[in-house]
Amino acid sequence: xxxxxxxxxxxxxxxxxxxxxxxxxxxxxxxxxxxxxxxxxxxxxxxxxxxxxxxxxxxxxxxxxxxxxxxxxxxxxxxxxxxxxxxxxxxxxxxxxxxxxxxxxxxxxxxxxxxxxxxxxxxxxxxxxxxxxxxxxxxxxxxxxxxxxxxxxxxxxxxxxxxxxxxxxxxxxxxxxxxxxxxxxxxxxxxxxxxxxxxxxxxxxxxxxxxxxxxxxxxxx
Ligand SMILES: C[S@@+](CC[C@H](N)C(=O)[O-])C[C@H]1O[C@@H](n2cnc3c(N)ncnc32)[C@H](O)[C@@H]1O
Numbered sequence: 028x029x030x031x032x033x034x035x036x037x038x039x040x041x042x043x044x045x046x047x048x049x050x051x052x053x054x055x056x057x058x059x060x061x062x063x064x065x066x067x068x069x070x071x072x073x074x075x076x077x078x079x080x081x082x083x084x085x086x087x088x089x090x091x092x093x094x095x096x097x098x099x100x101x102x103x104x105x106x107x108x109x110x111x112x113x114x115x116x117x118x119x120x121x122x123x124x125x126x127x128x129x130x131x132x133x134x135x136x137x138x139x140x141x142x143x144x145x146x147x148x149x150x151x152x153x154x155x156x157x158x159x160x161x162x163x164x165x166x167x168x169x170x171x172x173x174x175x176x177x178x179x180x181x182x183x184x185x186x187x188x189x190x191x192x193x194x195x196x197x198x199x200x201x202x203x204x205x206x207x208x209x210x211x212x213x214x215x216x217x218x219x220x221x222x223x224x225x226x227x228x229x230x231x232x233x234x235x236x237x238x239x240x241x242x243x244x245x246x247x248x
Pocket of ligand 1 (some may be wrong): 039048052072077078079080081082083084099100106124125126127141142143144147148149198212
C-alpha cells in the first residue's frame with residue numbers, strides 16, 4: 028500500500044521527546060487505555076492510523092480489523108511501534124510518513140484513526156485534507172485529541188504556552204487547538220463525540236481538555 032518515502036520536509040525529528048513519551052505513555056496507560064478502547068470500539072475493515080507513536084493503540088483494535096497501516100514519522104517511536112505491531116493480534120504495517128503527505132493511495136481505507144496527534148502536526152488543515160483523501164467516501168475518522176479549554180482563563184494560559192515553551196518542550200505539541208472546529212472546516216461530518224477530562228479527577232492540566240469521537244467523510248464527495 029505505501030506509495031512513496033517521506034520527503035525531507037515531511038520528516039519529524041524529536042528524539043528527546045520521543046524517548047520521554049515512550050516512557051511516560053506506558054506509565055499513563057492505566058488512565059489512557061480505557062479511552063483508547065472506546066476510541067477503537069467497533070472499528071472494522073482497512074484502517075490507517077496516523078502518528079501511531081509507540082503503538083499503544085494496537086492492542087485495542089478489534090479482530091474485525093483486516094489491516095492497520097500505521098504511519099509514524101519519528102524514528103525512535105516508529106521502532107517501538109514495529110515491536111508493538113509484532114505483538115498485535117491484528118496485522119499492522121508500520122510505515123514512515125507524515126500526516127501532511129500520507130504515503131498511501133486515495134480512498135483506500137474504511138477508517139482513519141488519530142489519537143493525541145493533531146496537536147503536534149505542522150499543518151492541521153493539510154493533515155485533515157489528507158485524511159479525507161485516503162478515506163473512502165462515507166469512511167469514518169475516529170479521533171481522541173486534547174485541545175482548547177472551555178473557559179477563558181485556561182484558554183489564555185494555553186495560548187501563551189503555545190506561543191512560547193510548550194511546542195519546543197513537547198515535540199511540537201500545541202494545547203489550544205480546536206479539533207472539532209478544524210474537522211468541520213475540513214469538510215468532515217461530525218458524528219457522535221464527547222468532551223472528556225484527562226485525568227478525569229484531580230488538577231486540570233493544559234492537556235486535560237480532550238474530545239473523543241467520530242467524524243465522517245461525506246458519502247457524496
Ligand atoms: C503525543 S504522541 C501520540 C502518539 C500516539 N498516537 C498515541 O496515542 O500514543 C504524538 C505523535 O504524533 C506524531 N507526529 C508529530 N508530527 C506528526 C506529523 N506531522 N505527522 C504524523 N505524525 C506526527 C509524533 O511523532 C508522535 O508519534
